[in-house]
Amino acid sequence: FRAMCNAWVDASPLNDAALDAAIREHRIDVLVELSGHTSGGRLTALDRKPAPVIVSAIGYPNTTGHPCVDWRIVDSATDPAGAEVLCTERLARIDPCFLCYTPPANAPMPEMPPAGQPVTFGSFNLTSKIRDETIAVWARVLAAVPGSRLLLKSKSTADPMTQGRLQARMKAGGIDLSRIDSIAYTTTVEEHLQIYARVHIALDTMPYNGTTTTCEALWMGVPWCAYRATVTRLALAQACCERRDANNCLDARQMSS
Known part of the structure; x- marks a missing residue:
């Protein structure tokens, strides 16, 4: 560059x-x-x-x-x-999408999660975006799919205090912590993208959506479940999905109702 x-x-x-x-x-x-x-x-x-x-x-x-x-x-x-x-x-x-995303030249090929594994939802967003509203929706999603799991990946979970606070909030929000898997760090972008092969459906945060994580999940072929919104800080995932000509920018609250 x-x-x-x-x-x-x-x-x-x-x-x-x-x-x-x-x-x-x-x-x-x-x-x-x-x-x-x-x-x-x-x-x-x-x-x-x-x-x-x-x-x-x-x-x-x-x-x-x-x-x-x-x-x-x-x-x-x-x-x-x-x-x-x-x-x-x-x-x-700049329609249909103001964002531009270029995956790494050596990005891994998209893979399906291994057959026979529990349905795994995933969120690789910053923990600062995981508000109580998000936790409430995730709790309903997990309850609606018995045996499913939630994979979280965020570098901030490497801090024990941050991880502890997040776990306490998730437990208070009705999520069984035994169904949560957490990953803090990967050494390369390629390793990071490879972890999407463990995820069946990506769950976005709300009201502030992901941006880079949305692009990554779509590139790796992972369906994305997001919150529809009407202002910038809330509608980034919707913009990404519409750029992909995808009608699969789902409202997570409706999915779990």
């Missing part, structure tokens, strides 16, 4: 003033920021409007609220007509 660029500037060691100066020095006409308010984001470096047009895309699924950000790249699933009233930016809708 770096070889394809006319110039490459590592912004990580630069303070806001130095990054502002670097942007101006390169006379950038359209600046695309990819982080928003996420960890490591550099929105404060944009306070003096270092480029004529500034666009927010991909990394933060909501308005930045920043007066110097002119546009946000979305689509009609994440930000339907009327969503402009919730945003400080103008919305550039």
Whole structure:
């Protein structure tokens, strides 16, 4: 990727003033920021409007609220007509899906879970997205499929305190912990994708859907059960499914009713 660029500037060691100066020095006409308010984001470096047009895309699924950000790249699933009233930016809708996903060149081939194994639901989302509403739906799903299991994969479960809190919430939400399998780390992306071969159906979180995990599951041929929503931070999985021309973006709450 770096070889394809006319110039490459590592912004990580630069303070806001130095990054502002670097942007101006390169006379950038359209600046695309990819982080928003996420960890490591550099929105404060944009306070003096270092480029004529500034666009927010991909990394933060909501308005930045920043007066110097002119546009946000979305689509009609994440930000339907009327969503402009919730945003400080103008919305550039790229339909059918604003996301782009390129799987690793050496990604494993999709595989079915071994025959004779219990039905296994899976969620590889961050544990911070697993709210009580999600746990309640997952409990109903597991109850509706006797003998089924739930496989969770998130690096934060390597922390005993985080794992303990999550288990306590799941138990309080009616989930039998003996039906839960957890994986924290894999050493490579390829190993990570291979674990999807253990999953029959992927369950999304709600109200904040997955994004990368949605793309990964679809690439690995795993059916995806998600929550339909009407605003960006809630409709990312729906956008991915619609881009796949798939009518299988199920409402998990209906599936478990």
